[in-house]
Structures are given as C-alpha cells and as structure tokens.
Amino acid sequence: MNRHRVLFVALVLASVSVAPALRAQGSRVLGIADARARAAVEREIAQAEARGLPVRPLLAKAHEGVTKRATGERIRVAVASQARRLEQARDLLAPSPSEAELVAGADALAVGVPAPMLKKVRAAYPAGHSVAMPLDVLTELVARGVPANHALEQITQLMTRGATPTQIASLGASVQADVAAGLTPDAALEVRARGVMSLLPSPAAAAALAPRGSRP
Amino acid sequence: MIPTRLVALGFLLLCASRAGGAQRASELRLEVGTASFSQRGFDAERAALLAVLWRRPAERWTFLTSGNLTYAADSLAAAQGVAVVDLPWNVSERLRTELGVAGASFSLRSVGRGGNGNLFARQHFVGPTRGSFIGLAGGRTSRDGVGSDSWSVDAGLWKRFGVLYLSGALTHFSSSDWPLLYASGVFTATNDDRFELLDKMLTVQVRNGPHDFTLNFIARDGLGATAARNRTLTASGTLQLTERFALLASGGRKLADPMRGLPQADFVTASARVSFGPKPLPVMQRSVIAEAGVMAFAGGGGELVVRVLASESILVEIAGDFSDWAPLPMEREGTFWVARARLRPGKHRVAVRVNLGEWRAPRNLARVRDDYGGEAGLVVVP
Numbered sequence: 001m002n003r004h005r006v007l008f009v010a011l012v013l014a015s016v017s018v019a020p021a022l023r024a025q026g027s028r029v030l031g032i033a034d035a036r037a038r039a040a041v042e043r044e045i046a047q048a049e050a051r052g053l054p055v056r057p058l059l060a061k062a063h064e065g066v067t068k069r070a071t072g073e074r075i076r077v078a079v080a081s082q083a084r085r086l087e088q089a090r091d092l093l094a095p096s097p098s099e100a101e102l103v104a105g106a107d108a109l110a111v112g113v114p115a116p117m118l119k120k121v122r123a124a125y126p127a128g129h130s131v132a133m134p135l136d137v138l139t140e141l142v143a144r145g146v147p148a149n150h151a152l153e154q155i156t157q158l159m160t161r162g163a164t165p166t167q168i169a170s171l172g173a174s175v176q177a178d179v180a181a182g183l184t185p186d187a188a189l190e191v192r193a194r195g196v197m198s199l200l201p202s203p204a205a206a207a208a209l210a211p212r213g214s215r216p
Numbered sequence: 217m218i219p220t221r222l223v224a225l226g227f228l229l230l231c232a233s234r235a236g237g238a239q240r241a242s243e244l245r246l247e248v249g250t251a252s253f254s255q256r257g258f259d260a261e262r263a264a265l266l267a268v269l270w271r272r273p274a275e276r277w278t279f280l281t282s283g284n285l286t287y288a289a290d291s292l293a294a295a296q297g298v299a300v301v302d303l304p305w306n307v308s309e310r311l312r313t314e315l316g317v318a319g320a321s322f323s324l325r326s327v328g329r330g331g332n333g334n335l336f337a338r339q340h341f342v343g344p345t346r347g348s349f350i351g352l353a354g355g356r357t358s359r360d361g362v363g364s365d366s367w368s369v370d371a372g373l374w375k376r377f378g379v380l381y382l383s384g385a386l387t388h389f390s391s392s393d394w395p396l397l398y399a400s401g402v403f404t405a406t407n408d409d410r411f412e413l414l415d416k417m418l419t420v421q422v423r424n425g426p427h428d429f430t431l432n433f434i435a436r437d438g439l440g441a442t443a444a445r446n447r448t449l450t451a452s453g454t455l456q457l458t459e460r461f462a463l464l465a466s467g468g469r470k471l472a473d474p475m476r477g478l479p480q481a482d483f484v485t486a487s488a489r490v491s492f493g494p495k496p497l498p499v500m501q502r503s504v505i506a507e508a509g510v511m512a513f514a515g516g517g518g519e520l521v522v523r524v525l526a527s528e529s530i531l532v533e534i535a536g537d538f539s540d541w542a543p544l545p546m547e548r549e550g551t552f553w554v555a556r557a558r559l560r561p562g563k564h565r566v567a568v569r570v571n572l573g574e575w576r577a578p579r580n581l582a583r584v585r586d587d588y589g590g591e592a593g594l595v596v597v598p
Binding site for chain 2: 059060061063064065066067068070074077078081082100104107110111132133136137139140141143144165166169170172173176179183
C-alpha cells in the first residue's frame with residue numbers, strides 16, 4: 001500500500017470517527033445550521049487530526065465562530081487556517097512540541113510574528129522546556145504594537161539568562177499595567193525587561209549553572 | 217520647476233513604499249486632497265494637495281519622514297520634507313528626545329521663490345495623563361536670492377481628561393525674514409532687521425479611537441518694536457471610515473511660519489488618506505467601557521475579572537476560550553456588570569458583548585483579529 005493510499009484510508013477513518021467524537025464532546029460544531037457547511041467543518045477537523053494535529057484548538061476555533069454567528073463556510077475557512085498555522089508551528093518548533101506550544105506558536109503566527117522567530121524562541125530554551133509561555137508573551141507584546149524583533153530580543157535574552165515562564169509571564173502583565181498607565185508598549189517592555197533582567201544571574205553565571213549539554 | 221518636484225516626490229513615494237514593504241512594522245500613509253488658499257492681498261486659489269508619510273518604529277527609536285506638495289497654478293507651490301527621530305532615554309522611560317530636520321521649496325506669489333532648511337530638537341516629559349516639552353529650532357531661508365535666518369524657543373504643557381486633550385504652548389520667534397513677515401502684515405517701527413514674535417497657543421483635541429477633532433487658537437504679538445497682533449483659530453478633524461481609509465478636513469488661518477518660510481494664509485482643505493503597512497484592527501465604536509484584570513495566584517494561574525460599565529437594563533455577556541466560547545451572562549455588582557473566571561497559566565482570549573451586539577475586546581487588553589472579521593482580547597496569566 002503506497003503512502004497516498006495510507007493517507008486516504010487514514011482520512012476516511014478519521015472522518016468516520018470524528019463525528020461521533022464531536023457528539024460525545026457535546027460539540028457546538030454540530031450547531032452549525034447548514035448541514036453541508038457542518039460536514040465541511042467536521043471534515044477539516046478530521047483531516048487535521050489525521051495529520052497528527054490536536055483537535056481541541058480547532059474545535060475552540062469552530063466554537064468561537066458559532067458564538068460569533070459566522071457562516072458555516074467562514075467557520076470552515078477559519079478552522080482550515082488554524083490547522084495550517086498549527087502545522088507550520090509544529091515544523092518550526094520541532095522536534096516534539098506539546099499541544100500548548102503548538103497553540104502558542106499558531107497564535108503567534110496569527111498576529112504576524114515572522115516564522116523564523118519561532119525557531120529562535122525554541123532555541124533559546126533547553127530541549128524539553130516548554131516555550132509556550134514565552135511565545136504567549138511574545139504574541140501579546142506584538143499584538144500591543146511592540147515591534148516583533150524588539151519583543152523577541154527581550155524575551156530570548158530573558159530565556160537565555162534563565163528566566164522562568166512565570167517571570168516571563170509577569171513581564172507581559174507589567175507591560176499591560178504600564179500601557180494602561182499611559183506608557184507606549186515599546187517603552188514599557190524596555191523598562192520592565194530590564195527590571196526582570198536585574199533579578200537574573202549574569203550571562204556567564206547562567207551558562208555556568210546550566211547543565212552541560214542542555215543548551216541546543 | 218513643478219515637474220522636477222513631482223519627480224522628486226514620486227521618488228520619495230517609491231522609496232517609502234519599498235521601505236514599507238521591507239519592514240513589517242513600517243507604516244505608509246498617502247493623502248490626496250483639494251484646498252482653497254488665500255494669501256494676504258491675493259484672491260483665493262484652489263490647490264491640489266499630495267502628502268506621503270512613512271513611519272518606521274525600530275528597537276530604540278522611531279523614524280518618521282513625510283513630504284507634501286501643494287500646487288495652485290502659478291500662485292502657490294510648495295514641497296516640504298520632514299525627518300524626525302524619536303529617542304527614549306535609558307535613565308527614565310518618561311523622557312524622550314525628538315530630533316528633526318526639515319526642508320521646503322516654494323514658489324509663492326506673495327513672497328517669491330526660494331527654499332528653506334531648519335533643524336529642531338525637543339525634549340519631552342511624558343506622564344500617564346500629562347506631559348511637557350521644551351524645544352529649540354533654527355532655520356535658514358533663501359528668498360529670491362536673499363538669505364535670512366530664524367530661531368525659535370518653545371515650551372508647552374498638555375493634560376488628558378479621558379478623550380479630551382488640552383495643551384498650551386509659548387513660542388518665541390526671532391527672524392530676519394522680513395519679506396515673509398511684511399507679506400503677512402507684520403511691520404517694525406524701527407530699522408531693526410529682526411522681528412521678534414511671541415505666540416501663545418491653546419489646543420483642544422477630542423480623540424475617540426482613530427477619529428479626532430482639534431481646535432487650535434493662537435494669539436501672536438510682536439515684541440519690542442515689532443507691530444503684530446494676530447488672533448487665529450484653526451480646526452481639523454479625521455474620520456476613519458474603514459481600516460485603511462480616512463477622510464480629513466481642516467480650515468482656518470495659518471500664521472506666517474518663519475521657521476519654514478511660509479506666509480500667512482487662509483485655508484480650507486479636504487483630503488482622503490490611505491494607510492499601508494500593518495493592517496490596523498477594525499474600527500469599532502466603543503459604546504461600552506469594558507476592562508479586564510487578572511489577580512495572579514501564588515502557585516500559578518489566576519482569576520480573571522472583567523468589568524463592564526453599562527446600563528442595568530441591558531444584557532451583557534462574556535465568552536472566551538475559558539468557556540469554550542459559550543456566552544456566559546455577567547452579573548450586576550453596583551454600577552458594573554462583572555464576570556470572574558479562574559484561568560490556568562498561559563494565554564487566554566476573551567470578548568464581551570452588549571445586547572447581542574458585536575463581540576469586543578476589553579479595552580485595556582491587547583487586541584487580536586479573530587478570523588471572523590472581529591476581535592478578541594488577549595490576557596496572559598503567569
């Protein structure tokens with residue numbers, strides 16, 4: 001059986017299995033009034049599942065569309081776009097990204113973070129350490145209008161200096177508070193990143209503390 | 217002369233558009249419009265306006281450059297270019313320095329042909345709701361082969377009250393460009409070759425999202441032996457019709473500008489603006505005020521609290537990935553509608569709607585597109 005036939009069989013099996021799975025989850029995808037559009041959305045999700053992508057973020061995207069009263073076709077397009085971004089994120093965050101990392105990567109791509117930056121974020125943490133939170137903070141900063149290269153530089157500096165995901169998340173929260181107080185996002189990031197940086201060991205110390213071989 | 221200017225402007229447009237395409241964060245704006253200008257002592261002339269603005273934010277500074285061309289047959293033609301670098305200070309995020317250079321070329325019935333170049337520097341103190349600045353500028357003008365120089369010192373304060381901005385500024389000009397000021401009705405009682413002017417300016421601006429309306433009042437008085445007394449009011453506004461398209465209008469009396477070598481004129485303008493670059497978020501009326509905050513828990517995660525200021529008699533709902541996008545009714549607490557949700561660490565999307573209307577991001581959150589033509593707010597929980 002050649003590769004195409006294997007993929008075809010996988011798709012058929014997945015499309016057969018996904019509808020009962022959606023029903024079992026009480027999915028509101030089934031609430032799409034147009035039967036053809038509903039079937040098309042289910043097929044998109046099934047195809048994504050067959051490609052090894054997580055179903056949960058795709059269902060969430062479809063549910064958002066149902067809540068926002070989007071047409072069935074628009075929901076299908078949104079689900080397909082999300083699947084494409086998840087697939088791209090999987091390639092960029094290789095070798096074995098978690099579902100949270102895939103979602104974080106896909107959302108980063110959706111706000112306009114350039115694809116090579118995902119690789120840089122992945123490379124800034126040792127293998128096995130989740131980069132979901134740094135990607136989430138990068139996404140939030142870019143959505144606020146901070147230039148992507150500036151946000152990336154600050155976040156990867158923190159990561160290489162050994163900042164924890166909680167410290168990086170706090171950076172995002174502090175920037176939000178500063179922006180609410182009237183600072184530009186760019187200036188707020190600059191100041192807050194310096195504040196977090198001052199709590200971290202120097203680059204040399206961080207390198208010395210890191211387990212041998214843990215850095216990619 | 218005009219074709220040469222048009223070619224120069226076209227080159228500027230080309231450079232700006234290429235640069236805009238190369239850098240995602242760059243913004244390019246083009247404005248095209250019509251105007252009526254009336255120089256002192258001459259009939260009003262209809263004019264064509266063309267302007268381009270390119271803004272590129274970088275890591276440590278923002279570079280902004282703009283050029284514009286005004287043309288009205290043989291009576292009025294001016295091309296201007298401005299380049300500004302905005303530098304934040306390392307010692308304090310509230311200090312910013314603006315350095316700029318500007319140039320103009322003109323052919324005016326009232327004050328002749330020539331060119332102008334000037335440099336300016338301005339130190340800003342920027343607070344959350346108020347700020348101040350002090351600046352210095354110097355320029356050189358050549359008019360029909362005769363050179364002159366001008367200097368100015370300015371200082372001002374601004375304060376924000378919600379959507380209302382108020383600012384006041386004082387500017388002291390010293391200029392030897394007597395043809396310009398003579399054409400504008402400013403005389404000296406002595407044979408001094410310099411004019412001293414003091415401008416007191418008051419600006420009131422209302423900003424609502426991308427829309428704005430501005431009133432600007434200037435009281436100009438001559439100092440020492442200079443006889444000048446002008447009072448002018450100008451109005452301008454921007455109406456953002458779609459994500460990329462806006463209408464602009466302005467009118468009033470522009471006083472002679474010794475720094476740029478441009479004379480006094482009464483004007484009315486109307487133009488259209490198209491923006492390129494990062495696609496702005498949809499324009500949405502902010503009929504409700506929704507704000508979100510997260511109270512972080514010590515062990516990770518936190519409680520999202522969303523408050524909406526809206527009438528008691530309406531339906532207010534919240535949805536987000538925390539509810540699998542199922543709409544949840546908010547509860548009335550005092551004068552607010554409030555929703556609370558426990559969130560795991562990570563990024564969450566949230567939106568609120570009133571009376572089954574558009575889903576909107578709470579205004580203090582980062583806003584993202586939602587694949588459905590609308591928006592959602594992002595919140596990251598430590």
